[in-house]
Amino acid sequence: MFETKTKTEKFKMLLRIVFPILVTQVAMYLVTFFDIYMTARYNTEDLAGVSIGSSFWMPVYIGLAGILMSITPIVAQLMGAARREEVKDAVQQGIYLAIILAVLIFTFFFFGADSLLGLMDLEAAVESVAGEYIFAMSLGLVPLFIYNVLRYYIDALGATRVSMFISLLSAPINVFFNYLLIFGNFGFPELGGAGAGYASAITYWVVLFIAGWIVHTRKPFKSFGIFSGWAKLSLARVKEISRIGVPIGISIFAETSIFSAVTLMMSTYGTITIAAHQIAINFTSLLYMLPLSISMGATILVGFEVGAKRFHDARQYSWISVLSAVAFSFVSAFTLYFLRHDIAALYSSDPAVINLAVQFLVFAALFQLSDAIQAPVQGALRGYKDVNITFIMALISYWVIGLPSGYLLATFTGFEAFGYWIGLIAGLTAGAVTLSFRLNKIQKKIAAY
Template sequence: MNETHTKKEKILLLVKIVFPILVTQVAMYLVTFFDIYMTSRYGTEDLAGVSIGSSFWVPVYIGLAGILMSITPIVAQLMGAKKKEQVKQAVQQGIYLSLLLATIVFAFFYFGIDSLLTLMNLEPAVADVASRYIQAMSIGLIPLFIYTTLRSYIDALGATRVTMVISLLSTPINILFNYLLIFGKFGFPELGGVGAGLASAITYWLILAIAAWIIHTRNPFSVYGIFRKWPKLSLSRWIEISRIGVPIGISIFVETSIFSAVTFMLAAYGTYTIAAHQIALNFTSLLYMLPLSISMGATILVGYEVGAKRFRDARQYSWLSVVTAVSFSFVSACILYFMRVEIAALYTSDPVVVELAVQFLLFAALFQLSDAIQAPVQGALRGYKDVNITFVMAVISYWIIGLPCGYLLANYTDFGAFGYWIGLIIGLTAGAITLSIRLLSIQKKIARHTTT
């Protein structure tokens, strides 16, 4: 990365950083996307089971992996401050931490998932698919967590095209193994939704191997010697990673788990409603990859400028990211609104599921603007290493405002199941407003200190 002087240069650098991240995020998400999509072509019960399984898997994985995302602002600021000699230790300690977190999550799923599913009173076939799907996915926990650390390191060096190429390889690998293991082709066992979980685990191991090979053999990564001369565990470095990463991880967990909580509550409405909700959520999450990618780009660029003490440039990158995301949110909303019938029909031919999914997609179109604001604002705040207040705001917005509103609307109005999605809109809007106020406050505080 390099210093920019004009808005045009900043826009070009933002695009240069964000586009590969976007392709990477889409490619990584397509692993889950095709799990859902290909399972939906297999059967409604398997789709519902994978939906429930994903609702446990995604927030737990993303929340803890969010801790490892702290490697991005840490390394970005070290690079901006010309402290390259400290990069290796930060990444290696991140790998150690990723192994610990993967072990914790594996134990949680292995010993606790069946008990949690029992509490939900699911249909036996749906509960069985959900349990075995999660167990199959857990085989890929270690490579997925380590890859998250390595990817954060690669992105922090500004080499986002490398992670783009790696992630692009993951999509065809996952589709191939999904085809073989879900439908039982070419002599492979027919596992249905469980096959989707096993296919994802295999994919995660393969992309970790590719990433490790590139980092070990190719510049500019190999010069840091990430896989050479492993140090002892450093408590001080773990504390630094955790101090930044834990609030990031919890914030992401709070945001993603609200969708999982809605899925669990919708279980009371039956298999068809769960399936329709998952279809809408699955496609909406694909569109969310754009503001999420802009958010990650904002973390890199803002962190780099803050490390170099170019606070004016950091502020410009922050709001340039927001404006870009908001502009594209109108396109996403139009896609969801005008093509909602076609989108639902892509997943299933069941008329009941299609009718419900079309209605869910209408509500999904309504929260595109809020998502487009809160995501890059959070990314910018991470670039400033301001994560604690962000976490508190996320908890209040999603769990104290959004979910209770959804519950009241679902149970005490005629909205029914759709009331939970209105609650999501309310929570995301509250988050967008409060986080924007926090970012403005941080920037004004820095401006006062730099002018005095």
């Protein structure tokens, strides 16, 4: 990365940083995407089971993995301030924290998943698939978390194309093992939805080894010596990472878990509704990869400029990121609305599932603008290391406004299952508005110094 002078140069730098991140995000997301897609082609019961399983898995994993995202602003600001000698220790302590978090989540799922699933009114076959899927995915927690630390370190150096290259390998690896383990091809056991979980776990281990080899042997990463001269676990350093990372993780958890909560609450509507809802969420999440990537790019660029004390440049990067995401939101909304029949048919041949998914996709189109605003605004705030107020705003927007309003509409009006989607729109809109005000306030406060 280097200092930019004009808005045009900044936009080009943003594209340079964001495009590889986008490819990386899509490639990593495709692991889950193909789990859902290929299981949908297996049968509806396994699709529902994987949907329920991923609804437990994703918010817990993403929320705690979000803690590790603090590596990006920490390393970016260290590099901007020309303190590269401190980078190795930050990354090593991040790896220690990754292992601790992975073990905690594995323990939670190993002992608690069956009890949680037992509280739901699920068909026996669906509950069985969900439990097996969660266990299988948990076997990939350690490599997935360590890879996230390495990836955030790589991205913070501006080498986002390297992360892109690594992640591009994940989708074909995952599809290959899905093909073997879901459908039982080439003599492998036919595991259905559980096979998708095992395929993902194998993929995460392979991706970690590739990333580790690159960080250890290739420039510019080799010069930092990340895997040499390991320091002892430092509670002070872990505390610093956690101080920034925990609010980030809670913010991400608050957003992702509301989608999972809606999926779980929809279990009362039956297998068809769960499957149709999951189709809409799955494709919408794929489109969300662009505003999410812009958000991560904003964290890197804003953090770099803040570290160098170029606050005016940091402000410009913030709003260029938001405007770029908003422009894309109109494209994604039109795609969801006008191609909704084709999108639903990609996932299922069941007419009942397709018909319901088409209706959910209309609501998905409506919250694209709010999603496109709140994501890069949060990313910019992370670049400023302003994370505490942000997570409180996220909690209120999604859990005080979004989910309760969705429940009321679903329970006491004729909207039924669609009421939850209206609640999602309300929560995301509240988040976009309040976070934008927060970013503007932080920038004015810094400019006053």
